[in-house]
Amino acid sequence: MSIWDKLLGRREPTSREVARERLQLVLVHDRAKISPQLLQTLKDEIIAVISRHVDIDREGVEVTFTRSRRQSRLVANIPLQGSRQRRK
Amino acid sequence: MAARILTITSGKGGVGKTTATANLGAALALQGQRVVTIDADIGLRNLDVVMGLENRIVYDLVDVVEGRCRLRQAMIRDKRLSELYLLPAAQTRDKTAVSPEDMVRLTDQLRPEFDFVIIDSPAGIERGFKNAIAPADEILIITTPEVSAVRDADRIIGLVEAEEKDTTYLIINRLRPDMIRREDMLATSDVVELLAIDLIGIVPEDEHIIISTNRGRPVALDNNSPAGQAFRNIARRVIGEDVPFMVIRENPSLMDRLARLVRGR
Numbered sequence A: 001m002s003i004w005d006k007l008l009g010r011r012e013p014t015s016r017e018v019a020r021e022r023l024q025l026v027l028v029h030d031r032a033k034i035s036p037q038l039l040q041t042l043k044d045e046i047i048a049v050i051s052r053h054v055d056i057d058r059e060g061v062e063v064t065f066t067r068s069r070r071q072s073r074l075v076a077n078i079p080l081q082g083s084r085q086r087r088k
Numbered sequence B: 001m002a003a004r005i006l007t008i009t010s011g012k013g014g015v016g017k018t019t020a021t022a023n024l025g026a027a028l029a030l031q032g033q034r035v036v037t038i039d040a041d042i043g044l045r046n047l048d049v050v051m052g053l054e055n056r057i058v059y060d061l062v063d064v065v066e067g068r069c070r071l072r073q074a075m076i077r078d079k080r081l082s083e084l085y086l087l088p089a090a091q092t093r094d095k096t097a098v099s100p101e102d103m104v105r106l107t108d109q110l111r112p113e114f115d116f117v118i119i120d121s122p123a124g125i126e127r128g129f130k131n132a133i134a135p136a137d138e139i140l141i142i143t144t145p146e147v148s149a150v151r152d153a154d155r156i157i158g159l160v161e162a163e164e165k166d167t168t169y170l171i172i173n174r175l176r177p178d179m180i181r182r183e184d185m186l187a188t189s190d191v192v193e194l195l196a197i198d199l200i201g202i203v204p205e206d207e208h209i210i211i212s213t214n215r216g217r218p219v220a221l222d223n224n225s226p227a228g229q230a231f232r233n234i235a236r237r238v239i240g241e242d243v244p245f246m247v248i249r250e251n252p253s254l255m256d257r258l259a260r261l262v263r264g265r
Helices: A003-007 A015-031 A036-051 A083-087 B017-030 B047-051 B061-065 B100-113 B127-133 B147-162 B177-181 B188-195 B208-215 B226-238 B254-263
Strands: A062-068 A071-077 B004-009 B035-039 B084-087 B116-120 B138-143 B168-175 B198-204
Touching (some): A015 A062, A015 B188, A036 A062, A036 A071, B004 B127, B017 B035, B017 B047, B017 B168, B017 B226, B035 B047, B047 B084, B100 B116, B100 B127, B127 B147, B138 B188, B147 B168, B168 B188, B198 B226, B208 B226
Parallel strands (some): B004 B116, B004 B138, B035 B084, B035 B116, B168 B198
Antiparallel strands (some): A062 A071
C-alpha cells in the first residue's frame, strides 16, 4: 500500500471486516441445502414453464440465493423477450 | 417444580462447552438452585476433571442406562456446593451406548428433584450431539469470535431448529477486547448479526480459566476472575434476572486509530 493511499485515507480492509464478509457468504451457501446441480434443474424447469406462456430471454435468466436474518431466499430474475431491444 | 433442561453445544471442539457447563452449574448452585450437570461426551469425558470430581467416580451414565446402578448412585455431589451434582460419562464406551430416548428417560427422572439439568454436549453433529439435545428445553450455543467456530455454530443452529427446539441462546466466549479494538477480531455485534439468535452471555478471554481448570475449581467461584463474573451473570439471566452485559470496550480509541493509520491498515 503506497503513501498516497494512506494520505488519501484509503486502507486495506481490517481482518474483522474480511472475516465478516467471508462468513456472510459461506453461511448463505451452508444454509441453502440446494446443490449447484439442483439449482440448474430448477432454472431449466422454470424457463420451460414460463416460456410456455410468455416469451422470455432464456439467456438472461438468473436463479440465485439471497439471505435475510435467518431466512435464505431463492430469487429468479426472468427478463422478458424483446424488453432489451425496446430500451435501446 | 420441574427442572429446566439446558444443553450446551457448539459443533466445533475446543470453544468452551465443558468449561461453560461446569461454570454455569456452579454459578446456578451459588444462586441456591439445585443443579445436575451431565457429561454426554461418552468416551472423552472431561467435565469431571474440570469440576475437580474425577477421584470420586464409581458409576457413570452408561451404568445407569444399562441398569447396573440406580441414578442416585452414579451422581457425585460437589465438594463445595451441596446443591450441585455431576453425572459423569463413561470413559471406556462410545456414543452408541446411549440413545436419545435413554437421555429423555433419564432426565425425566431428574426433573422433579432439581431446578436445572445442564448437559455438556460432545463436539460434532453425530449421535453424541443428538443424545445431548434430545431432552433439552433450551439450548445454549457457545462459540468464539472466529470464522470456523461461527460457521459451525450456524450449522448447529440449523440442526437444532430442524429438531424443533426453538429456544436457543448464544454465548460468545474468549472475546479479546484488545484485538476487537484493533479490528482484528469479530465483535459481539458481528457474531450476533451473523447467527441471528438471542445473546445470553459474553465471556472475555481470561487466564484464570486455565488456572482454575488446573486446580479443578470452576472459575465462577473466583471473585477476581472476569470470566467467572461473566458466567455468574449468565446464571442470573438464565433464572430470569435482567443483568446488563459486561462492558467489554470494543470501540477503537483515538490511539488505536492512529496506530492503524501508521500501520497502513
